[in-house]
Amino acid sequence: MKIIAGNWKMNGNPSELAEMLQGLGALDTENRVILCVPYTMLRAGNNIVMLGSQNVSKYDSGAHTGDISAKMVSKSGATVTLVGHSECRTELHDTNADVAERAARALENDLLPIICVGETAPERDAGLTEKIVETGVRESVPKNAANGGFIIAYEPRWAIGAGITPTYDQIQQVHNLIRKTLDEMGFADTPILYGASVTEQNAAEIMSIKNVDGVLVGGASLKKETFVPIINSVK
Ligand code: 13P
Numbered sequence: 589m590k591i592i593a594g595n596w597k598m599n600g601n602p603s604e605l606a607e608m609l610q611g612l613g614a615l616d617t618e619n620r621v622i623l624c625v626p627y628t629m630l631r632a633g634n635n636i637v638m639l640g641s642q643n644v645s646k647y648d649s650g651a652h653t654g655d656i657s658a659k660m661v662s663k664s665g666a667t668v669t670l671v672g673h674s675e676c677r678t679e680l681h682d683t684n685a686d687v688a689e690r691a692a693r694a695l696e697n698d699l700l701p702i703i704c705v706g707e708t709a710p711e712r713d714a715g716l717t718e719k720i721v722e723t724g725v726r727e728s729v730p731k732n733a734a735n736g737g738f739i740i741a742y743e744p745r746w747a748i749g750a751g752i753t754p755t756y757d758q759i760q761q762v763h764n765l766i767r768k769t770l771d772e773m774g775f776a777d778t779p780i781l782y783g784a785s786v787t788e789q790n791a792a793e794i795m796s797i798k799n800v801d802g803v804l805v806g807g808a809s810l811k812k813e814t815f816v817p818i819i820n821s822v823k
């Protein structure tokens with residue numbers, strides 16, 4: 589069983605989502621499928637798909653114009669949220685501490701947080717990948733997290749939407765580090781996803797790497813024609 593999560597980013601509309609849910613609902617798969625969609629499309633998922641948001645506020649409620657709380661997402665029927673995605677770290681200037689706050693609110697409201705970590709190109713070039721990733725995990729997981737109650741996604745930020753991935757050895761190395769870090773933190777049962785430029789061509793091989801429990805897919809999750817083959821590429 590693998591976890592196949594899609595991130596629609598700022599794409600799609602309710603009728604495209606309805607069509608996707610109908611298509612995925614007919615799949616015969618043991619894999620856990622998640623779709624993180626824009627807030628305006630949030631609703632309950634179906635027998636196959638868990639629906640989620642792409643972020644939640646650090647705050648519970650109140651004077652935060654434009655923000656969306658974890659409780660609002662939860663009340664929509666959705667059950668998952670991304671936090672700490674590279675694009676939020678860049679555009680909203682989220683630090684690891686901010687991400688931990690968001691994840692804490694998610695857990696308080698019964699949402700499964702997918703906590704994203706990863707290095708930028710300059711950080712990679714400076715040899716900082718392992719330091720950034722380990723610190724990202726240690727500082728972005730909130731204090732109220734329980735073993736197995738959240739997911740980590742490793743997304744090398746330079747490879748997102750770029751059509752390139754690290755070598756499989758590099759993915760393995762980083763996932764081993766995340767696994768070791770989670771073990772030390774008492775979270776041995778926490779799944780670890782790989783994300784960035786996953787396609788139907790590379791999904792099965794990436795998911796055969798030790799300590800890769802699934803994938804987080806951007807562009808290729810937008811259409812059934814490219815998402816379904818990824819879901820069906822593994823048992
Ligand atoms: P791409 O699959 O389009 O590279 O996006 C990855 C991503 O950011 C998923 O969260």
